[in-house]
Amino acid sequence: MDEILKHFDEYQEVDLAYNKISNYLAQNLAEALSLNTSVKKLNLECTDLSQRALGFLEDGLSQNSTLETLNLAENALGDVSMKDMASFLRRNTTIRSLDLSSNDISDAGIASLADALKINKSLQHLNIYDNRISDGALTVLSDVITANPTLQRLNLGSNKISNAGVIALADTLQKTQCLRFLDLSRNENISDESVAALGEALKKSSSLRELDLGENKCTQTGALALAAAFDGDCALENLNLSWNQVGDEGVMALAEKALSSKSPLQILNLTHNGITDEGVVVIAKNLGANTTLDTLILASNKCGNEGIASLAHALGQNMSVRHLNVCRNHIGDDGIDFVAEMLKVNSTLEELDISKNDFGDEGAEYLAEALQQNATLKILSCHSNKTTDSGARSFVDALRQNSTLHELNLRYGNQVCVI
Numbered sequence: 213m214d215e216i217l218k219h220f221d222e223y224q225e226v227d228l229a230y231n232k233i234s235n236y237l238a239q240n241l242a243e244a245l246s247l248n249t250s251v252k253k254l255n256l257e258c259t260d261l262s263q264r265a266l267g268f269l270e271d272g273l274s275q276n277s278t279l280e281t282l283n284l285a286e287n288a289l290g291d292v293s294m295k296d297m298a299s300f301l302r303r304n305t306t307i308r309s310l311d312l313s314s315n316d317i318s319d320a321g322i323a324s325l326a327d328a329l330k331i332n333k334s335l336q337h338l339n340i341y342d343n344r345i346s347d348g349a350l351t352v353l354s355d356v357i358t359a360n361p362t363l364q365r366l367n368l369g370s371n372k373i374s375n376a377g378v379i380a381l382a383d384t385l386q387k388t389q390c391l392r393f394l395d396l397s398r399n400e401n402i403s404d405e406s407v408a409a410l411g412e413a414l415k416k417s418s419s420l421r422e423l424d425l426g427e428n429k430c431t432q433t434g435a436l437a438l439a440a441a442f443d444g445d446c447a448l449e450n451l452n453l454s455w456n457q458v459g460d461e462g463v464m465a466l467a468e469k470a471l472s473s474k475s476p477l478q479i480l481n482l483t484h485n486g487i488t489d490e491g492v493v494v495i496a497k498n499l500g501a502n503t504t505l506d507t508l509i510l511a512s513n514k515c516g517n518e519g520i521a522s523l524a525h526a527l528g529q530n531m532s533v534r535h536l537n538v539c540r541n542h543i544g545d546d547g548i549d550f551v552a553e554m555l556k557v558n559s560t561l562e563e564l565d566i567s568k569n570d571f572g573d574e575g576a577e578y579l580a581e582a583l584q585q586n587a588t589l590k591i592l593s594c595h596s597n598k599t600t601d602s603g604a605r606s607f608v609d610a611l612r613q614n615s616t617l618h619e620l621n622l623r624y625g626n627q628v629c630v631i
Contacts, residue, residue, distance in 0.1 A: 220244045220251065229257040229283070238265035242272025249278050257311070260285040266293050270300045273307075280407075283311040285339070291321035298328035307336050313341040313367065330359040335364035341395065348378030354384040356389060367425065372407030373399040378406035385413040385420065388487030392419055393431040397426040397452065415444030422450040426481070435462030442469040449476055454483035454509070460491035467491075471498035472504060477538040480503055483537075484512040492519030496526040499533070507535040509564070515545035524554035527561065537565040539593070555582035561589055568596040568619065576603030580610035583617060593621040600627045 233241070237480070238261065245251070261269075266289060266457065289297075296316060301307070324347055329335065345527055350373060357363060378396060385391065396402060407430045435458045438451070453472065458466070463482060468476050492515045499505065515523075520543050527533060543551075548571045555561070560631065575598045583589070611617065 215247050217247045227255040227604035229255045232627040233259040233585045235265050239270045243267040245272035246275035255282040255283040255363040258282050261287045262441045263293050267296050271295045272554035274303045277543040281309040285311045286314040289315040300325050301328035301332045309337040311339040317343040319348040326352045329356045339367040341367040342370040346372040350377030350381050354381050357384050361390045367395040369395040369397040374401035375406040375457045379409045382409035382413040386416045389419040393422040397424045400597050403429040404434040408437035411437030411441045414441035414446040418445045418447045422454040424454045426454040430456040430460030434457050436465045439465040439469040450479040452481040453487040462489050463491040464494040465496045467495045471502045479507040481509040487513040489516050489519035493522040495524035499526040499530050503532050509537040511537050512540040515541040520547040523549040524550040528554045528557050531560050535563045539565045539567040543569040545571045545574040549578045552582035563591040565593040572598035573603035577606045580606035583610040583614045587616050591619045595621050
């Protein structure tokens with residue numbers, strides 16, 4: 213630490229994460245920050261900062277005119293320390309990204325920050341993931357979003373937010389055009405009611421580009437509301453609905469709208485949503501005309517050979533998808549045959565994850581043959597299937613002729629002993 217402080221002016225990034233910073237060291241760091249004109253990123257994650265130490269740092273940071281990114285995650289700062297943080301934010305004019313995740317902050321702490329956040333005109337990204345904030349904090353943050361047009365990214369995942377708070381936030385999103393990224397993942401009480409409110413907001417919001425609703429309670433009803441948003445001014449490029457309960461009916465409605473030729477969507481994550489072949493067939497149908505989707509994640513669903521056959525056929529024509537993840541499904545050797553035929557003609561796909569399925573050496577041979585012709589795939593993950601040494605040798609032979617594949621993952625969960 214002393215050596216870092218000695219050469220502080222030589223750095224643009226300083227990473228002190230997972231070191232214990234005492235009050236004495238915090239005081240020295242604060243003095244260095246007050247004089248420094250080079251450091252732009254400071255990582256103090258999990259450094260056991262005390263309230264007094266944060267007070268020292270606040271004094272130093274308030275005099276600093278270059279720092280843009282500050283990470284204070286996992287320090288158990290609590291609500292009282294947010295008063296010092298608010299004082300810093302009132303005076304600072306350079307900070308763009310502030311990470312306060314995992315700090316035991318409740319609604320009271322957010323209330324302390326709110327007035328400062330309304331005044332601060334530099335902060336663009338606020339991360340308060342994994343705290344104790346609830347609906348009251350969202351009402352306060354809605355006022356912040358209205359008053360502060362510079363805030364663009366807001367992480368609210370893994371808190372105690374319910375439908376009432378999200379509905380209040382959705383109402384604000386209809387009236388403002390600044391927020392580009394919103395993370396509401398892992399809030400146990402967010403369900404279709406608030407997802408429907410977000411869907412209405414998305415019809416009118418041309419600013420929100422990324423929405424994370426992973427690990428909530430969205431069913432086909434919520435998916436229908438999100439699908440309808442793509443008929444309006446929805447500008448979403450990244451939608452995460454992983455670990456919800458969308459099902460086939462929900463995904464079919466979503467595919468018809470979110471994967472249409474006019475949709476701006478680039479990343480769609482539907483991991484663990486109970487989607488069967490019926491739903492995957494409709495996804496495939498809509499991929500044919502789609503020109504924007506870059507990443508499709510269907511991991512941990514119930515897709516079998518019929519579904520993957522439709523998807524492979526669509527990707528034989530699609531020219532936009534570069535990343536496909538269908539791990540943890542029910543794809544056997546016959547299904548992999550369709551994937552292999554697609555790889556022979558596809559010139560776009562760069563990453564394919566088919567790990568944890570049900571194919572063996574026959575499927576491995578199909579893939580190996582395709583790799584001899586494919587010139588774009590860079591990463592292929594096949595671990596945790598039923599491949600033996602025979603299938604692995606097929607891959608080895610194929611790689612002698614393939615110069616584009618950078619990574620082939622067979623490393624565990626198969627029956628490969630010697631190649």
